Amino acid sequence: MKTKFIFVTGGVLSSLGKGLAAASIGALLQARGLKVTIQKLDPYINVDPGTMNPFQHGEVYVTDDGAETDLDLGHYERYLDISMSQRNNYTSGSIYNSVITKERRGDYLGGTVQVIPHITDEIKSAVLGVAQHDEDVAIIEIGGTVGDIESLPFLEAIRQLRSNLGKDNVLYIHLTLVPLMRAAGELKTKPTQHSVKELRSIGIQPDIILCRSEVDLGKDIKAKIALFCNVDEDAVFTAIDVQSIYEVPLALYEEGVDQKIAILLRLPAKNPHLPRWKELVTRLRTPKDEVRIAIVGKYVDLRESYKSLHEALIHGGVAHDVSVRLEYINSEEVVGDTVAESMAGVHGVLVPGGFGHRGVEGKIAAIRFAREQGVPFFGICLGMQCAVIEFARNVLSLPSANSEEFDPTSPDPVIYLMAEWYDHRRQCHQKRDAGCAKGGTMRLGAYPCRIKPETRAFVAYGEDVVQERHRHRYEFNDRYAERFEAAGMVLSGLSPDNALVEIVELTDHPWFLGCQFHPEFKSRPLDPHPLFRDFIGAALSRKISGVP
Structure with a gap:
């Protein structure tokens, strides 16, 4: 036809x-x-x-x-x-x-x-x-x-x-x-x-x-x-x-x-x-419970800025027959004394992606609260990078740790621009090589991720290699990898050549995971993304357990 x-x-x-x-x-x-x-x-x-x-x-x-x-x-x-x-x-x-x-x-x-x-x-x-x-x-x-x-x-x-x-x-x-x-x-x-x-x-x-x-x-x-x-x-x-x-x-x-x-x-x-x-539709109309998820970002005044994220959380709720109530929190308004008040009553905290330094310290404060209080946490792209910075400052005792995006002079750039890789990408882009995603200095599109066994990421995916979509410039600085892992942060997802960190998680926390990619782009209402499914499952467990 x-x-x-x-x-x-x-x-x-x-x-x-x-x-x-x-x-x-x-x-x-x-x-x-x-x-x-x-x-x-x-x-x-x-x-x-x-x-x-x-x-x-x-x-x-x-x-x-x-x-x-x-x-x-x-x-x-x-x-x-x-x-x-x-x-x-x-x-x-x-x-x-x-x-x-x-x-x-x-x-x-x-x-x-x-x-x-x-x-x-x-x-x-x-x-x-x-x-x-x-x-x-x-x-x-x-x-x-x-x-x-x-x-x-x-x-x-x-x-x-x-x-x-x-x-x-x-x-x-x-x-x-x-x-x-x-x-x-x-x-x-x-x-x-x-x-x-x-x-x-x-x-x-x-x-x-x-x-x-x-x-x-x-x-x-x-x-x-x-x-x-x-x-x-x-x-x-x-x-x-x-x-x-x-x-x-x-x-x-x-x-x-x-x-x-x-x-x-x-x-x-x-x-x-x-x-x-x-x-x-039946499951959406007749949920058995409700969980509250805090989304701590800087584009909260226009919810369309997080459209796929919003839908992926709804999909995660469908997997557990629960409705997901989203609490949008402006990260620029989250400061030390107001963190606990901002997070009161939530069952999970999600920090989404973004660009620029505005609102970053509020995201880091929210992540510290989630880590120390045992609240399920999910960090995506910049959210993962902020989790790495927070862990470096408050667990590894590197108070000046930062991303080169926010402080190019930081003595501990735990997030950095991987110059050699991006030089290759820029040359590839200039040559209009069909094998490279467009973007020049950005990592854009689907890339493979190899997942370590016996990790939360592996439990979620049920397989050891996945393809996920990216949109970012900065990466985890692997010079600090051993120090992070020794302190309890597992680098559970890596590129096939082990050069790029894709997923981090904590072993001594109910559910704490950050990923460099954007899993929300691959979630479907009839097939929820496994990371969103497990994040909402962890939030539901927290509610059922009655932890304040």
């Missing part, structure tokens, strides 16, 4: 949930036995989100091949349980960069380079290139909202693709808002009408309209939208607010969205097989 393309656009306002809708549609089609891939096209001019402030953009999601991508790719991987790559996320910046590079190289033979056809052709090439493994359906999400000037080249490109590929092979789905005006007790369809009008003005007539709403849309409201937006009445669906994002696939299934898509694209008539999704 020739690959079918579904284009998902959004209108009225941002953050309506296009990514979740696209991922949920993909999950439903996948449950019908179809092979699905998915792609995000972002309108911003940045080549990728790697240098963007998490307060503006949310987390940077990293794929196995080292691509720094939009956080929606995390939704795609979690819902479809397939690995994304660089070709699953393009920005305006990357598209323009490619076209300008070709122009400088002389590929256009001196011709005038224009948005149409050169930019739109590059976009179409990116879209068609996402289906490289005989996928039945490719879902393409267009970032931003209809009417944004940055989105126009993408919308023009997908408009052209319907003519190029044929009507039976292209479907347009538009997500809009139908607000409930509580004072009047009315649902308002005018924002949806205006959004569709804007879309139609550039030549795209949506086939399906998903209406985000607090309440179910009645038949009359759907009929009104269908009339004014020129779509079939049975092509207007409620995308109702749900308690958990993992209820979205089932909510769209109950509306009949996947059936309408199958009819319009002439897909095989199969009912989706959804028992695992139904079991997941």
Whole structure:
């Protein structure tokens, strides 16, 4: 079967949930036995989100091949349980960069380079290139909202693709808002009408309209939208607010969205097989207990900065039939006298990744509290590095221990920039060696980790070699390895050549583990990551034991 393309656009306002809708549609089609891939096209001019402030953009999601991508790719991987790559996320910046590079190289033979056809052709090439493994359906999400000037080249490109590929092979789905005006007790369809009008003005007539709403849309409201937006009445669906994002696939299934898509694209008539999704939702709705986890970081004012982390903790709770209550604590506000107060009543402490020195001392103070009070602790990337610094200062009696990132003159740089390795990486990047993940001075993407037997890490994974994703520059300084291990910190995960420390843990603690990689990127709702599963298990044990 020739690959079918579904284009998902959004209108009225941002953050309506296009990514979740696209991922949920993909999950439903996948449950019908179809092979699905998915792609995000972002309108911003940045080549990728790697240098963007998490307060503006949310987390940077990293794929196995080292691509720094939009956080929606995390939704795609979690819902479809397939690995994304660089070709699953393009920005305006990357598209323009490619076209300008070709122009400088002389590929256009001196011709005038224009948005149409050169930019739109590059976009179409990116879209068609996402289906490289005989996928039945490719879902393409267009970032931003209809009417944004940055989105126009993408919308023009997908408009052209319907003519190029044929009507039976292209479907347009538009997500809009139908607000409930509580004072009047009315649902308002005018924002949806205006959004569709804007879309139609550039030549795209949506086939399906998903209406985000607090309440179910009645038949009359759907009929009104269908009339004014020129779509079939049975092509207007409620995308109702749900308690958990993992209820979205089932909510769209109950509306009949996947059936309408199958009819319009002439897909095989199969009912989706959804028992695992139904079991997941049941377990989320009926937890047997609750644990409280403190997330001590500096991006807590925008929860999207820790999106994958948040979801991985939820997945860990599902494994134990418990709900996970997250207590976000600003590490800049954690100081010596307030640590115990900040951590009161929590059953586990997690310190996530990040860059820069801001808030680091608060993270170190929180880690010391968790270590000394026996509170289960999980440190990720910078969180692991802070755990190493804390241990060096307060157990190894190295009061000036630090990372070279925060203090280049520290007499005890227990975390340092491994110059020889990064020189190799930089040369590799400059040569554009396909065998190296992009990033120059950063370790990006999946790398192997060899796990020592009889450690907590080995108990969690149940295997001695794993692949995990990285996004960092600094490493554990192996000159201090013997001193750390002699004092009780086990270096339980190493690179295959023993040059890089990947996991550290404490033997005389209920559960204390730090990892240099980002395990949250590989956690799935139907297959929780083993480290998150065991961390939540340790937190639950602490609660059950009644330790204050």
